Amino acid sequence: MADKRDYYEQLGVGKDASNDQIKKAYRKMAKQYHPDANPGDKAAETKFKEISEAYNVLSDSSKRQTYDQFGHAAFEQGGGGGGGFHGFHGDIDLGDIFGSFFGGGSRTRPRARRGADMQMRVNIKFEEAVFGATKEVQLQTYDECPTCKGSGAKPGTYPETCKKCNGTGSERVVQQSIFGMVQSTITCSACKGEGKTIKDPCIQCRGQGRVRTSKALEVTIPKGIDNGQSIRLNGKGEFGEKGAPPGDLYITVTISPHKLFTREGSHLYLDIPITFVQAAMGDEISIPTLDGGEEKYKVKAGTQPGAVIQLRGKGVPNVHNPRAVGDLIVKLNVTVPTQMNDKQRELLMSFNDSMGDDYKNHKKRWFDKVKGYFS
Secondary structure, eight states: OOOOOOHHHHHTOOTTOOHHHHHHHHHHHHHHHOTTTSTTOHHHHHHHHHHHHHHHHHTSHHHHHHHHHHGGGGGSTTSTTOSSOOOOOTTOOHHHHSGGGTTSOSOSOOOOOOOOOEEEEEEEOHHHHHHOEEEEEEEEEEEEOTTTTTSOBOTTOOOEEOTTTTTSSEEEEEEEETTEEEEEEEEOTTTTTSSEEOSSBOTTTTTSSEEEEEEEEEEEEOTTOOTTOEEEETTOSOOOGGGOOOOOEEEEEEEOOOSSOEEETTEEEEEEEEEHHHHHHOEEEEEEOTTSOEEEEEEOTTOOTTEEEEETTOSOBOSSOTTOBOOEEEEEEEEOOSOOOHHHHHHHHHHHHHTHHHHHTHHHHHHHHHHHHHO
């Protein structure tokens, strides 16, 4: 049989190392050479067996004393140690050592599951989106059980500390593996990791701590919210099981169109018709605003079709900063009569004749300009 390497050398510690130093050295090397971290690596598997055998001896004060006196011979066939690798000793467990490979150890008790988030839609008027509003919505959800107040236990009783895990939510199990008997930590099978059990469940919620219900909820619509945006209400979603915190409620708004105004971001847009005479000679007009008021405006003589007026601060508040308000942008559309009597036609022809050649040739000059551009 080939000479074995000294157990202290295997773990990289001196012969005067304390138990804590031996344990710390083993934990570090076990993480490095564990087969789960080195799949298919035979050398790492062999190394893992060797350091586990060394730790099995050196972590036991009696075996360590025997090893210090007689060396490996004490643990070979017929020796005082019983031979070979017998698995992990004492308080070492796989869940504790290798937790970093699997996103954390299993000792931590899972917290009660938070309630689910909810989503719903609400239809609002155009004005409500701009100026804000308060709406009442009906919600079908899980809410706290009114009988047990969320505990899940029958009134007059209380959840008890789990006797199997003593409230830790986890239990230790010993299993046979290729390395011998190993100890690991799993979720408690009695309390499902909660650390408490309910002997007498609440009749109304059957121990869940919540019931299905319908309730009315007031929602504040912020000024300036836009179509498709959502409002988040913290803690207004489904109630969690057995007193766990509730989820959130997300309300997405759908805005009805307005008969006169349209919107782009924080600006409002409005088309106003004016007559040919108003555009040519000028006039004072009234421009309606979304809040029901009106603004007086003097149309200049000679205003062209499609002219734009911009009224500052008459648009939509910014949903994140209500003091920042957009503008109302007004487009003046010159209307053309579709039906005229003989006298009206005669007057228009007379007007056209009175304008002279410069006015009459305006159309010809425009087409000449277009022709020159494309040529």
